[in-house]
Amino acid sequence: MNILKLLRVSSYMTVQACERSGYMRYGVSESGALDSSALAEGAYLLGNDIGFGCIEFLASGGMFEYQGEASAFVVNGGNFAVELNGRKVLCGVVHGLANGDIIEVGGVVSGYVGYLHIGGGILVDEVLGSRSTNVRAALGGLDGRLLVAGDVLSVGRAGAVKLGSRIVSDRLDQVHEIRVMAGSGQGYYDSAMVDRFYSYEFSKSVSADRLGCVLDYDGGRIVAEGGLGIVSDAVILGDIQIQGDGRVVVLLSDRQPTGGYPRIGTVIGVDLVRFVQLGVGVGFCFVEVDYLEARALWLDELDRRGNLGECEERVAGDDSEYLLGQNLISGVIDGGGIL
């Protein structure tokens, strides 16, 4: 059996995979990788299914030891410092992985959320149809909890990994605008408050995890005068709620699925991955787009995820030769899976 030992972890490290969909009627939010593009890209590069687990971390990584058959790995999402057995390797690129290898993921260089994907995936049990962890509900992942140093995770057998490849994406590019649709509760805010929402500069505070992210802003508070006694309804991924004390919160994958604070906006799907990758303190504004535009952008993104081969790039130069060397050492996996 292949295993991954966690030698060192960062503060909010979990097993994540695709969403746990269909359980909202029982009070269960969907969880899953915050950066769903990174999940899809990592799975593509390693020949994994998006239902296989990977390790998600916020702002900094950890140290991992792999034991087992020849495999491969990629660190993606944000841009992180990555070392394989003490040698610097490129983030976002697939590298070979042999028995006893040590992967070290350091601090974030750009972006915020990172992933370690291993060929064959992290094979924790599926709970309610997904391997993703929901820490608040103590559900999925490894015993429904954050990973800690000393944990040992079972790893599957690598399939057709694309050694030396990466996916070209622009989602870590500096953005100053996060696009939103009008929220389901925007009508509870008077126009002066809506104007504030679209004119202020916001930034993520340090209070950011998988439930949600509190935003900092300067200027008069944004409040919903008529919206504090409203009857709870559905709260979806990317909803922006403004609490009674004026705190602006963007709700993420492990949020509560129902709530009574009126939502002024909803971050659109394509910008949600950009939003989760924004660093703490980076300024941005909210810009409203309509449903049709948000949908068209999302359909384009689904199309991109279905044709990731078109965004695939082989890394050239010394690094490529190094990788090829690794492959010769590792040998061929499963009758030619690696190259």
Next chain:
Amino acid sequence: MTIKFIPCGENGLIIKLGEELNMEINSYAVAIEHYLQSQKFSFITESTPLLNSVFIRYDTVKINFEKLTAKIKPIIEQAKTQKAKSNHLWYLPICYDGEYAPDIEDLANVMQLSPDEIKTQHANEVLQILMLGFAPGWIYGGLLPDIWDVPRLSAAKPNVPAGSISVAVRQVIVSATVAPTGWRTIGRTPYLNFDLNRKDIFTMKAGDKIKIEKISEKDFILLQKEFLANKRTLQKRAL
């Protein structure tokens, strides 16, 4: 009743049946959601009945918001005349004593009743399950008579135990996981409505009713053991 169709991101729809919450609106939300499920629309990914609304997630590749609402509008009309689905009345044991009822004195002050009066009056209510929400298996029940229209606490209490029975705004929350709550806790049930080790992971659902069985602290401990070991099931009858 003014029904609003509110887009919720690229693939969500809230059917808001009104601003207010009453039994009629809630029953209608449950009926619409049930009827929608029975239609087995390929473009609907999931649907959820909520207090005074229905939430729908749809496959935005297959259908857009405009066409979706056009398909759903007649369903909402038809749901009015549909027979309600077969629901259950559950006999839920609740202990209102000691450590299980940390806020009962405080609530007694707010309601100007004695703790014993609160226990008796609460236990005599038959609760309609209005929705499941907030966290896995959590029940929102009600609506209780007007004297139960008490506000939430100004600050949430952390780490409230699973199974806690808490009240505010004529509603009752039956929790099923450890979580913070800003409602006053007046009892606890040994039966958790979310248990991954049980065949029916979620037992009680929106549209069902709850008949309360008042139990002692001694019974609580006994029943909790039996429920956790799957040696006892929750008693019910068809409605």
